Amino acid sequence: MHKRVAVIGAGAAGLFCAGTLAExxxxxVSIFEKNKVAGKKILITGKGRCNVTNDCTPDEFIRNVPRNGRFLFAAINAFTPRDTIDFFEKHHVPLKTERGRRVFPVSDRASDIRGALADYCKKCEFINKTVTDITLDDGKITGLIAEDVFYEFDCVVICTGGMSYSATGSTGDGYRFxxxxxxxxITPMPSLVPMECVEECCRDMMGLSLKNVTLTLNDTENNKKIYEEMGEMLFCHFGISGPLVLSASAHIGRSEKERQGLENGRYTVSIDLKPALDEQVLNNRILSDFEKYKNKNFANALGDLLPSKLIPAVIEKTNIPxxxxxxxxxxxxxxxxxxxLKxxxxxxxxxxxxxxxxxxxxGVKTSEINPRTMxxxxxxxxxxxxxxxxVDAYTGGYNLQAAFSTAFLASKAITEQ
Ligand SMILES: Cc1cc2nc3c(=O)[nH]c(=O)nc-3n(C[C@H](O)[C@H](O)[C@H](O)COP(=O)(O)OP(=O)(O)OC[C@H]3O[C@@H](n4cnc5c(N)ncnc54)[C@H](O)[C@@H]3O)c2cc1C
Known part of the structure; x- marks a missing residue:
């Protein structure tokens, strides 16, 4: 049977779903998109470079999806990270793999990813309208309403995204549908998000980026480490950000109790500023710096060890005048x-x-969606x-991969139905 399918939202998921259906x-296939152009969010991914996937196995992928990863089992096995890589290379976007197996276009241009997805949907009808409602009859979808006009469809795929960076069009409309x-x-909450901190020294260090530090997120209530990783972070006027902090944020704040705890200072972040040096080696290093600067003030003796913006905050914590x-x-x-320092x-x-x-x-509760068909x-x-x-994943290309895999499965199911 020839089907009429509507895809709501021309983001990563919507474009890939529509293109696969058309192919x-x-x-x-009709794609409804409220923005004049498709894929606005894709353009800002990976700081404009688009970390399009992670070159990992399906099992590793699931381990990087802290919430409802198992729900993606069928999707990620049906359309793997390798399939994403092959797809873009076949569609004239050469890719490269960087640290942490993060995959980017060789051009470092997110617009190439968006361009390839938009081209893939060439056979689809693009309707630049905001969908305001879906229509149902007797447990079946019948169509949708976009700007007061009813459109009849056999299938509707909701690809409206979440609620973050709403200027890109993701304003949570899909939750209403x-x-x-x-x-x-499930109440939408921020994840992969910068963290606010009590300490005012963060503001003084604003703009300072630390590479190769180890960040540990601690739950002081249970005396437990809940995340530990080495990488890069950044100080901001409100607290901390950067890849390590964003990833750490995905580990807290889901339940009401955790959220309250967050506000009450239940979580601390400890940064090992010198992870490559154990205490013994660090001691020797400091002894040698202290010998070099033995007649200077303490405040002027740490310049070889630390970036200058960090020195006052470290000194304050030591209580050494x-x-x-x-x-x-x-x-x-x-x-x-x-x-x-440690x-x-x-x-x-x-x-x-x-x-x-x-x-x-x-977002939409996973137990109410068939994981084999979406x-x-x-x-x-x-x-x-x-x-x-x-479903939400860590940084590293996993979120776009989740969008492609779920979109693939939905289009496959519609095609085979
Ligand atoms: C700054 C930033 C950087 C990121 N970097 C990366 C990265 O490098 N790698 C990675 O894997 N992930 C990254 N992500 C996450 C990733 O971009 C998203 O998870 C992914 O784009 C989600 O795709 P989606 O298609 O589900 O939703 P979206 O991309 O949000 O698309 C939803 C679309 O639906 C449209 N829409 C919404 N409501 C309606 C309506 N009522 N009618 C019509 N159209 C509607 C919107 O306009 C939008 O175009 C990043 C996110 C941000 C904000």
Whole structure:
């Protein structure tokens, strides 16, 4: 049977879903997009370079999806990271793999990824309208309403994304459509989001980026490490950001209790500023610096060890007077300095708003979606793909991969139905 399919949203999921349907399915495909151009968010991914996937196995992929990763088992096996790489190379976007197996276009241009996806949808009808409602009859989808006009469809795929970076068009409309169909929406929350900290020193260090540090996120209530990784982070006027911080944020803040705890300072971040040096080696290094600067003040003796913006904050945490002569610093004080360098601790007291989050955690409840088809278990002919679903992954290309894999599965199911 020839099917009429509507895809709501021309982001990564919507474009890939529509293009795949047009290529393999016996259907006519209409993409509804509220923005004049498709794929606005893709352009800002990976700082404009687009980390399009991660060159990992499906199992590794699932381990990088902290919320509802198992739900993606069928999707990621049906369309793997390798398939994403092959797809873009076949569509004239050569790719390269960087640290952490992050895959980018060789051109470093996210617009090449968007361009390839837009070209893939050439056979689809692009309707530049905002969808305001979906229509149902007796447990079946019948179509949608866009700017007061009713359009009849056999299948509708909701690819409206989450709620972060809403200027790109992702304003959470899909949650309203899903609710109308009877779906439960897990409260949308920011994930992969910068963290606000109590300590004012962050503001003083604004703009300072630290490479090759180890960041540990601690739950002080349970005395547990909940995340630890080496990489890059950044100080901001409100607290901390950068890849390590964004990834750490995905580990907290889901339940009401965790959210309250977040505000009350339950979580701390400790930064090992010198992860490559154990305490013994660091001690020797400091002894040699102290010998070199023995007649200087403490505040002027750390320039070989630390970036200048970091020195006042480290000194403050040691409680050693900054004007103390280096040759008067005691062994105990030196060990205190080592302890601060290995364990520079900040208290987290909030996330930045969802608007500033890379992804939205929460969305359409996964147990109400068939994981093998992405079809709603409540309304036939209604499908979901991409970030609108209650699935979110770490940084590293996993979120776009989740969008492609779920979109692929939805289009496959519609094609085979
Ligand atoms: C700054 C930033 C950087 C990122 N970098 C990366 C990265 O490098 N790698 C990675 O894997 N992930 C990255 N992500 C996450 C990734 O971009 C998203 O997870 C992914 O784009 C989600 O795709 P989607 O198609 O589900 O939703 P979206 O891309 O949000 O697309 C949804 C589309 O639906 C349209 N829409 C919404 N409502 C309606 C409506 N009512 N009617 C019509 N159209 C509608 C919107 O306008 C939008 O075009 C990044 C995100 C951000 C914000």
């Amino acid at each position: 393999y399915g016996n259907c006519s 899903a609710t109308k169909a009877g779906h439960t929406i 900054p004007m103390k002569k280096v040759n008067e610093i005691t062994r105990k004080e030196r060990y205190c300095l080592i302890s601060v 364990n520079f601790t900040l208290t987290v007291n909030g996330f930045r708003p969802i608007e500033e989050a890379i992804v939205t955690s929460g 079809e709603s278990k409540l309304v036939s002919g209604l499908y979901f793909a991409g970030e609108v679903i209650d």
